[in-house]
Amino acid sequence: MIAQRLRLARKAKLLTQEQLATLVNTKKTTISNYETGYSSPSNEMLNDLADALEVSTDYLLGRTAHPDGSTDQSRVSKQHQGIEELMRDPEFGLWYRELKGAPDEIKEEAFRFLKYLKEQKKDRKPGNKK
Numbered sequence: 001m002i003a004q005r006l007r008l009a010r011k012a013k014l015l016t017q018e019q020l021a022t023l024v025n026t027k028k029t030t031i032s033n034y035e036t037g038y039s040s041p042s043n044e045m046l047n048d049l050a051d052a053l054e055v056s057t058d059y060l061l062g063r064t065a066h067p068d069g070s071t072d073q074s075r076v077s078k079q080h081q082g083i084e085e086l087m088r089d090p091e092f093g094l095w096y097r098e099l100k101g102a103p104d105e106i107k108e109e110a111f112r113f114l115k116y117l118k119e120q121k122k123d124r125k126p127g128n129k130k
Contacts, residue, residue, distance in 0.1 A: 017035070
């Protein structure tokens with residue numbers, strides 16, 4: 001659970017693994033190992049990651065569904081909700097798998113562009129193909 005939650009929280013903040021590593025004074029490979037489940041962070045590192053990502057440790061550990069640790073759905077960040085929605089979208093899943101081997105910077109840029117397109121689609125009036 002921690003691997004998936006860590007990746008989602010990092011992407012919600014639009015950070016690369018390298019940027020997150022810098023924030024918590026570690027190496028990119030360490031963050032990668034956490035996100036793949038190859039290793040787990042210490043309690044101290046878990047706290048540092050939660051602080052850097054502005055989520056609760058309970059969220060990273062899978063003890064709560066909400067990044068801020070609350071049980072109130074209204075307090076969940078809109079950005080994080082959008083990422084979780086995209087991750088569940090079958091079309092996005094196929095698109096994301098196509099980028100699996102791409103560098104994090106390319107993935108982040110593509111993700112921001114997809115999010116932009118979804119917002120544009122949502123703002124369009126029915127029948128307007130512009």
